Amino acid sequence: xxxxxxxxxxxxxxxxxxxxxxxxxxxxxxxxxxxxxxxxxxxxxxxxxxxxxxxxxxxxxxxxxxxxxxxxxxxxxxxxxxxxxxxxxxxxxxxxxxxxxxxxxxxxxxxxxxxxxxxxxxxxxxxxxxxxxxxxxxxxxxxxxxxxxxxxxxxxxxxxxxxxxxxxxxxxxxxxxxxxxxxxxxxxxxxxxxxxxxxxxxxxxxxxxxxxxxxxxxxxxxxxx
Amino acid sequence: xxxxxxxxxxxxxxxxxxxxxxxxxxxxxxxxxxxxxxxxxxxxxxxxxxxxxxxxxxxxxxxxxxxxxxxxxxxxxxxxxxxxxxxxxxxxxxxxxxxxxxxxxxxxxxxxxxxxxxxxxxxxxxxxxxxxxxxxxxxxxxxxxxxxxxxxxxxxxxxxxxxxxxxxxxxxxxxxxxxxxxxxxxxxxxxxxxxxxxxxxxxxxxxxxxxxxxxxxxxxxxxxx
Amino acid sequence: xxxxxxxxxxxxxxxxxxxxxxxxxxxxxxxxxxxxxxxxxxxxxxxxxxxxxxxxxxxxxxxxxxxxxxxxxxxxxxxxxxxxxxxxxxxxxxxxxxxxxxxxxxxxxxxxxxxxxxxxxxxxxxxxxxxxxxxxxxxxxxxxxxxxxxxxxxxxxxxxxxxxxxxxxxxxxxxxxxxxxxxxxxxxxxxxxxxxxxxxxxxxxxxxxxxxxxxxxxxxxxxxx
Amino acid sequence: xxxxxxxxxxxxxxxxxxxxxxxxxxxxxxxxxxxxxxxxxxxxxxxxxxxxxxxxxxxxxxxxxxxxxxxxxxxxxxxxxxxxxxxxxxxxxxxxxxxxxxxxxxxxxxxxxxxxxxxxxxxxxxxxxxxxxxxxxxxxxxxxxxxxxxxxxxxxxxxxxxxxxxxxxxxxxxxxxxxxxxxxxxxxxxxxxxxxxxxxxxxxxxxxxxxxxxxxxxxxxxxxx
Numbered sequence: 001x002x003x004x005x006x007x008x009x010x011x012x013x014x015x016x017x018x019x020x021x022x023x024x025x026x027x028x029x030x031x032x033x034x035x036x037x038x039x040x041x042x043x044x045x046x047x048x049x050x051x052x053x054x055x056x057x058x059x060x061x062x063x064x065x066x067x068x069x070x071x072x073x074x075x076x077x078x079x080x081x082x083x084x085x086x087x088x089x090x091x092x093x094x095x096x097x098x099x100x101x102x103x104x105x106x107x108x109x110x111x112x113x114x115x116x117x118x119x120x121x122x123x124x125x126x127x128x129x130x131x132x133x134x135x136x137x138x139x140x141x142x143x144x145x146x147x148x149x150x151x152x153x154x155x156x157x158x159x160x161x162x163x164x165x166x167x168x169x170x171x172x173x174x175x176x177x178x179x180x181x182x183x184x185x186x187x188x189x190x191x192x193x194x195x196x197x198x199x200x201x202x203x204x205x206x207x208x209x210x211x212x213x214x215x216x217x218x219x220x221x222x223x224x225x
Numbered sequence: 226x227x228x229x230x231x232x233x234x235x236x237x238x239x240x241x242x243x244x245x246x247x248x249x250x251x252x253x254x255x256x257x258x259x260x261x262x263x264x265x266x267x268x269x270x271x272x273x274x275x276x277x278x279x280x281x282x283x284x285x286x287x288x289x290x291x292x293x294x295x296x297x298x299x300x301x302x303x304x305x306x307x308x309x310x311x312x313x314x315x316x317x318x319x320x321x322x323x324x325x326x327x328x329x330x331x332x333x334x335x336x337x338x339x340x341x342x343x344x345x346x347x348x349x350x351x352x353x354x355x356x357x358x359x360x361x362x363x364x365x366x367x368x369x370x371x372x373x374x375x376x377x378x379x380x381x382x383x384x385x386x387x388x389x390x391x392x393x394x395x396x397x398x399x400x401x402x403x404x405x406x407x408x409x410x411x412x413x414x415x416x417x418x419x420x421x422x423x424x425x426x427x428x429x430x431x432x433x434x435x436x437x438x439x440x441x442x443x444x445x446x447x448x449x450x
Numbered sequence: 451x452x453x454x455x456x457x458x459x460x461x462x463x464x465x466x467x468x469x470x471x472x473x474x475x476x477x478x479x480x481x482x483x484x485x486x487x488x489x490x491x492x493x494x495x496x497x498x499x500x501x502x503x504x505x506x507x508x509x510x511x512x513x514x515x516x517x518x519x520x521x522x523x524x525x526x527x528x529x530x531x532x533x534x535x536x537x538x539x540x541x542x543x544x545x546x547x548x549x550x551x552x553x554x555x556x557x558x559x560x561x562x563x564x565x566x567x568x569x570x571x572x573x574x575x576x577x578x579x580x581x582x583x584x585x586x587x588x589x590x591x592x593x594x595x596x597x598x599x600x601x602x603x604x605x606x607x608x609x610x611x612x613x614x615x616x617x618x619x620x621x622x623x624x625x626x627x628x629x630x631x632x633x634x635x636x637x638x639x640x641x642x643x644x645x646x647x648x649x650x651x652x653x654x655x656x657x658x659x660x661x662x663x664x665x666x667x668x669x670x671x672x673x674x675x
Numbered sequence: 676x677x678x679x680x681x682x683x684x685x686x687x688x689x690x691x692x693x694x695x696x697x698x699x700x701x702x703x704x705x706x707x708x709x710x711x712x713x714x715x716x717x718x719x720x721x722x723x724x725x726x727x728x729x730x731x732x733x734x735x736x737x738x739x740x741x742x743x744x745x746x747x748x749x750x751x752x753x754x755x756x757x758x759x760x761x762x763x764x765x766x767x768x769x770x771x772x773x774x775x776x777x778x779x780x781x782x783x784x785x786x787x788x789x790x791x792x793x794x795x796x797x798x799x800x801x802x803x804x805x806x807x808x809x810x811x812x813x814x815x816x817x818x819x820x821x822x823x824x825x826x827x828x829x830x831x832x833x834x835x836x837x838x839x840x841x842x843x844x845x846x847x848x849x850x851x852x853x854x855x856x857x858x859x860x861x862x863x864x865x866x867x868x869x870x871x872x873x874x875x876x877x878x879x880x881x882x883x884x885x886x887x888x889x890x891x892x893x894x895x896x897x898x899x900x
Contacts, residue, residue, distance in 0.1 A: 003441070003442075007440070007441050010441065018364075021357065021391055022387050022390075022391040024391075025393075026387065026390035026391045029267075029391070029393070030390065033262075033263040033264035033267060034262070034264040035262055035263075035264065040262070040264045043268065044264060044267070044271075044390055045390075047268070047271070047272075047386060047387075047390075048386065048387040048389075048391055051275065051384070051386040051387040052383065052384065052387035054379065054383040055365050055380045055381075055383040055387065056365075058369050058373060058376050058379070059365045059367075059368030059369055059380065060368060061372075062368070062371075062372030062373065063368070063441055063442070105391065107350065107353055108353055108354045108357060108391075108392055108394075109393045110350040110393070150373070150376075154379075
């Protein structure tokens with residue numbers, strides 16, 4: 001029996017909150033301790049983010065699907081998963097959860113609740129990175145979702161662990177994450193003016209992967225393992 | 226057939242002992258080798274702790290449930306899991322196991338068995354961190370416990386790996402761990418006077434998550450995977 | 451029902467593309483951030499590569515088998531898996547995917563699309579390393595494939611994580627990867643003139659493991675777990 | 676159907692060879708690249724060792740049980756697993772495999788095949804560390820073996836990852852590993868004269884855990900998951 005919409009929306013809110021608290025909080029901690037070595041700081045930020053994704057998707061997946069990402073919700077609706085009428089509420093929960101997660105991280109580290117980021121992330125290489133990052137994320141989700149759904153949490157956690165390093169943008173790959181990270185003047189921030197390009201590239205990447213996997217996996221077999 | 230209470234209590238003692246031996250021992254080793262780079266020391270401490278949680282919950286889970294944490298035992302009793310009359314013995318085993326684990330770590334590294342920590346960890350940001358850390362831990366446990374119990378060891382190990390970095394307190398999230406770490410004058414210590422606030426924040430966080438997940442997961446379905 | 455050959459070939463192309471984008475992209479990012487500490491750079495490169503292998507084999511395994519490696523495809527054909535007539539298309543997809551992956555990484559980091567590597571990797575120790583690396587890779591694949599196929603993604607990801615460090619060559623273990631890495635003047639490159647020796651050593655290692663495991667696992671039982 | 680003894684012995688030889696090649700090889704690589712930061716070197720050595728254990732136990736477990744450790748073989752014989760008459764061949768395969776693994780690592784890195792280690796590892800703290808390390812290893816093996824055998828590779832890999840850091844001796848926890856590491860004048864070596872104490876402590880730790888878990892898990896239920 002599927003949980004009620006209210007429960008699923010709360011799960012999306014809470015999952016996205018904890019995701020952003022981790023992305024931003026571990027970035028603050030990593031920068032504070034790394035003594036200027038950015039590779040060590042990004043490594044800690046990466047390990048925390050990849051690990052929390054495994055935990056959160058295992059936790060909230062059975063309730064809401066654990067999208068925690070408007071690009072995933074849109075792709076799922078396009079592929080006939082979540083009903084279109086539920087999509088706005090999911091996305092609203094993700095956006096407010098993401099902002100609440102940044103505020104939570106700031107409160108835990110004694111920062112002001114909300115601060116605009118001056119971190120420049122622009123240019124075609126960054127946008128292409130976000131396209132690749134989100135294309136890959138949706139490829140992983142669609143590839144595992146049908147053939148081996150219980151592996152999705154590990155596949156997504158592993159993918160983002162890699163994507164933090166193989167893209168020039170450190171793989172935001174998530175419009176809610178992108179908007180919320182504009183509100184933190186710390187390691188993981190992004191200048192507000194750079195967010196629309198990121199989000200556009202992410203949505204195009206998500207759609208491209210969804211279309212491609214619609215062809216790669218044509219038979220809607222029931223999931224099995 | 227459930228193991229006898231004696232066996233379960235010994236499992237809790239031994240599991241908590243090995244958990245604390247890891248937290249404290251890896252902290253000593255990490256600080257000794259890291260040459261002053263705290264990020265590298267915390268990274269080693271994190272990887273050791275996350276990994277040992279996976280191993281210990283897989284090992285002792287089938288015997289005692291592998292709580293190794295009074296906040297988890299209290300939450301489980303509140304949710305109708307462990308019987309209230311068994312709770313004091315579980316918590317006693319966890320507390321004594323935790324202290325024995327610190328002593329084991331000290332003996333392995335040639336330190337005095339027990340030393341009060343001067344490591345200050347106080348203030349609202351630290352307390353809020355412990356609330357968030359323990360709220361998240363119980364959320365992960367409850368979320369996985371019903372829908373996918375075999376994933377709990379990996380979910381908890383991954384969560385704590387992240388939580389060491391995304392909270393300002395490095396996520397004690399465990400009253401037995403908190404008390405025992407007051408007895409080590411090393412990397413992972415906490416000043417004895419700071420422990421009551423930590424423990425109060427942890428218990429409030431655990432209760433809040435337990436109440437919330439009582440609503441999020443209302444149907445007591447049998448576990449399935 | 452097995453996917454069509456076209457779908458499987460596209461899956462091999464795309465999987466190998468994302469694999470090389472990760473190997474090369476994370477090498478660029480790691481070297482850029484590591485401040486001259488090669489161990490930290492290789493650690494980041496290792497974690498990204500091991501993690502992406504888990505994600506990619508989970509994603510593309512159910513479609514094409516996720517070989518992403520001509521040595522694996524040849525060994526599989528030799529062992530009676532993939533039909534010999536399909537082998538050339540698989541290998542072509544892997545080679546073109548690998549080159550496209552390098553180009554993708556270069557585009558994401560604003561490098562020229564294709565640059566010859568001056569990175570010398572020659573001598574008997576390097577060749578013996580590639581023999582051992584590929585022998586071990588095929589041993590892991592054959593060992594898991596029959597007895598526990600769902601563990602293959604994790605076993606291969608874990609093996610390559612280790613092999614980056616225990617071989618003097620950092621374990622290319624893949625002819626498509628080797629050729630494509632000749633086209634990048636970055637952290638992960640290899641001088642074009644050194645590639646034939648690497649590829650020969652890899653194929654000999656793959657064949658040796660395949661023959662040995664043909665004897666070690668004689669009974670073609672159906673996979674079970 | 677259980678594989679023949681010849682196949683199982685070859686699997687033990689090969690598994691232990693690859694284990695030692697990883698322990699010693701990754702130690703050489705890590706020390707060479709780490710620029711004097713021992714924490715970073717040990718972190719790389721740890722990640723490689725933990726990961727290869729997952730891969731090797733998944734690979735060789737279905738053939739020989741993947742002991743790769745005389746202490747495990749003895750404990751298994753004591754608990755009524757492997758027949759006593761097969762034990763000497765298992766241990767011989769492990770010892771020769773371990774030495775061959777060191778030689779393989781040395782050959783890959785262009786070192787002399789065999790060199791005595793001057794690395795002092797003595798004193799009660801070191802011996803107690805080896806007792807704890809091997810006690811914990813066998814606890815993990817016995818705890819998972821009955822209740823959740825498919826998790827053993829991950830539990831052992833995770834445990835050793837932690838034990839490299841929480842013990843003062845970096846957890847050899849294996850007599851074959853101990854003897855072979857006396858033959859390498861590199862990062863992971865041990866002075867030959869220190870090996871008897873290590874081995875004695877390891878065997879006592881293994882026996883203690885085996886006895887304790889004989890009581891903790893009294894009912895020989897068939898494995899289930």
